[in-house]
Amino acid sequence: MKIAILGGTGSIGEGFALRWAEKHDILLCSREIDKAVKTAEEYTSTLLGKGLLCCGITGCKNETAIGDADLVVLSVPYGGVVPLLKSLKPFFKDQIVISLVVPMKKNKWFEYTPPKQGSAALEIKDHLPESVKVISAYHNISAKKLANLDLNLDYDVVVCGDDEDAKKTVMELTREIKNLHPLDGGGLSSSYMVESLTPFLINLSIRNGLSDLGVKFV
């Protein structure tokens, strides 16, 4: 599968590139092509240095990667996502788009601030062609832990989406990352629940002197 990662040069994008490159072609996206190419080389070195397989991580501009990809991971901050999608809409056809986006602000504590659609995932769906299949997942995975290949993750990942086949594909991709356990979270209308868990987890971490909290349903 060809997986484009928007925001692939920073934060949680790194972890997905490293963890999926064994089985998939990764198109690492950035608005700055030089940065994307350089980061792709770094990630490739990391994998080869660990003796891991690597189908290929290629640095790309957003436009090129989206047109070429079967699946697009949106790992960009909420503030930039709508303008980004407006400029990139013509390059989308019928890809699966995974939204990791969480609208939140910090007052004294972090607070979930959903748009009028009810969640970032539903707003993102509004800004893409109808044939694109939006899936909401991975909001509650620590970027740091995901990028650390020596770490055994042990999280549940709730996957929401209205297209059952696309949801199954993302659940399968989740299983490919050792000890991530996908759970069917229902339709995209349930995305607010997993999105709102993110500021809640950050607040819990701060208040209780913990860090990088994820979630398990037991």
Place this chain on the structure above:
Amino acid sequence: MKIAILGGTGSIGEGFALRWAEKHDILLCSREIDKAVKTAEEYTSTLLGKGLLCCGITGCKNETAIGDADLVVLSVPYGGVVPLLKSLKPFFKDQIVISLVVPMKKNKWFEYTPPKQGSAALEIKDHLPESVKVISAYHNISAKKLANLDLNLDYDVVVCGDDEDAKKTVMELTREIKNLHPLDGGGLSSSYMVESLTPFLINLSIRNGLSDLGVKFV
């Protein structure tokens, strides 16, 4: 500590009575005194049959128990809680009140339906004297698992409340139940988050063929 459990003859009340009776006096409440007394005897037999200590589980009417208690557990369905508190308000002074209450309805799936205050806990606070300290906790514990003393629970319990001392007391009570781990969830204004997890967990259970899901933050 004297702990009154409203709704103590059913559902999750049983688990708390059984698990706290070793160290605390349990006032098991029901509107029907006969049922309360009979159930208190049954719970006592269960504990003694297992060779466990039991400070005492006494069947009481709601009014008597509340006046006598240091801490009141509200384990009643959302639909009945406001009328119940209206009738019982004169018996409250400065107790700690733990709300386990979750306002939800079932359409195709379960849905969180908070009152205008934003959460059941905040609504409950509105219906009690100001000197009462409302704490929100235990929404995501399986009643069946809590009542099964042979079972090793392994859950995190998020505790929300505006009175720091009362919150500490409830966190300490949580630690007394083996392998329940309390986490400070902040003020009562955060209660909507733990309340809304309940219908979400039920839906996750149904969709994924699981049962009695609780939560751990890892």
